Amino acid sequence: MRIGFIGLGIMGGPMAANLVKAGHAVTGHNRSRAAVQRLVAAGGGAASTVADAVRDADVIITMLPDSPDVEQVALGEILPAAQPDALYIDMSTVRPQTSVAVAHTFAARGIRTLDAPVSGGEQGAIDATLSIMVGGSPEAFGRARPVLDALGTTIEHVGPDGAGQTVKAANQLVVAGTIELVAEAIVLLDATGVDVEAGLRVLGGGLAGNRIIDRRAESMLARRYEPGFRVDLHHKDLGIGLEVARDAGVVVPLGAVVAQLMAAVRARGDGALDHTALLKLVEALSGRTR
Structure with a gap:
């Protein structure tokens, strides 16, 4: 064509x-x-x-x-x-x-x-x-x-028209929430002195396994945040997700929290970084900034 x-x-x-x-x-x-x-x-x-x-x-x-x-x-x-x-x-x-x-x-x-x-x-x-x-x-x-x-x-x-975008809004809620939980797990493992890489491999092989661990664990552990998908864009997408939920009369409490966390990363001046920079925020909140 x-x-x-x-x-x-x-x-x-x-x-x-x-x-x-x-x-x-x-x-x-x-x-x-x-x-x-x-x-x-x-x-x-x-x-x-x-x-x-x-x-x-x-x-x-x-x-x-x-x-x-x-x-x-x-x-x-x-x-x-x-x-x-x-x-x-x-x-x-x-x-x-x-x-x-x-x-x-x-x-x-x-x-x-x-x-x-x-x-x-x-x-x-x-x-x-x-x-x-x-x-x-x-x-x-x-x-x-x-x-x-x-x-x-x-x-x-x-x-029908618009349905693809509604599914994508749901997708972005799940992706951001998963990144946030993987980031929290990394900081927790690191703070307790265990082998973080081995710990993530175990998590990835069990019920906690997910694509973020599979595809992004290496770059997150190395604290590399070259954008594959920028914080600025995910911030925008989460806003769409909250708007869709409001219009549908649906409550998304965890989605709302992760949207605020993404907004905080952006407010810190990291909007141009990859969305896995949620890890930087978790470290800062935990007093473990590198």
């Missing part, structure tokens, strides 16, 4: 490259020209504007930071330039209401849409092993499946 890909950052860049590997003709646009050149080096094409990237595309994908970015790009730049029979897939993490509003506006032009946020982090994007939660019509999902199969291994249609 001819694919226009907007947003070639930490996640979007490797995702676009994997679409090229799968045989699709991908034209990318990004504010940073270096990101576009990396796609060109991987076999994709470059576009100087959003309109140039999407004008001849069968499928249009966006991977952008926040709801206002999606609204501006989708409604202001993609919609006027897209073909009437194009399929628009937003893989950003945004408010469910944003996805619904965009879908309704595009539908008035006869353009089908999907909201398809992802989970799996940078490594999942590189390895094409993302989990993809998709909202929209079953027909649009069927049409998108060959594209999504090149990006992930767990791909589920979870409901």
Whole structure:
């Protein structure tokens, strides 16, 4: 397929490259020209504007930071330039209401849409092993499946417009809570003088096992916080999760606490670090700052 890909950052860049590997003709646009050149080096094409990237595309994908970015790009730049029979897939993490509003506006032009946020982090994007939660019509999902199969291994249609974003909000609550508990376990083990690495291996092999221990324990123990997923973005996502819960009349007390802890990491000036920097906050609260 001819694919226009907007947003070639930490996640979007490797995702676009994997679409090229799968045989699709991908034209990318990004504010940073270096990101576009990396796609060109991987076999994709470059576009100087959003309109140039999407004008001849069968499928249009966006991977952008926040709801206002999606609204501006989708409604202001993609919609006027897209073909009437194009399929628009937003893989950003945004408010469910944003996805619904965009879908309704595009539908008035006869353009089908999907909201398809992802989970799996940078490594999942590189390895094409993302989990993809998709909202929209079953027909649009069927049409998108060959594209999504090149990006992930767990791909589920979870409901109508906005449903993908609702599932992603729940995902982000679980991920942040898990990081926080792993961080607390590391500080506890370290403070009591046990072998922390061995302790985490035991935890990872039992009922406490989780992907954070499997994938991030090494970098957390080394106190490396190069961003795979920035605190700033997870802070935004947790805000979406709390908003969704409030609108649904659901109480998420632990989610609210971890959202406040993520906000505290950001307030300390660590918003650009990886979200595993929750460990830095636990250490500071415990008087064990390194």
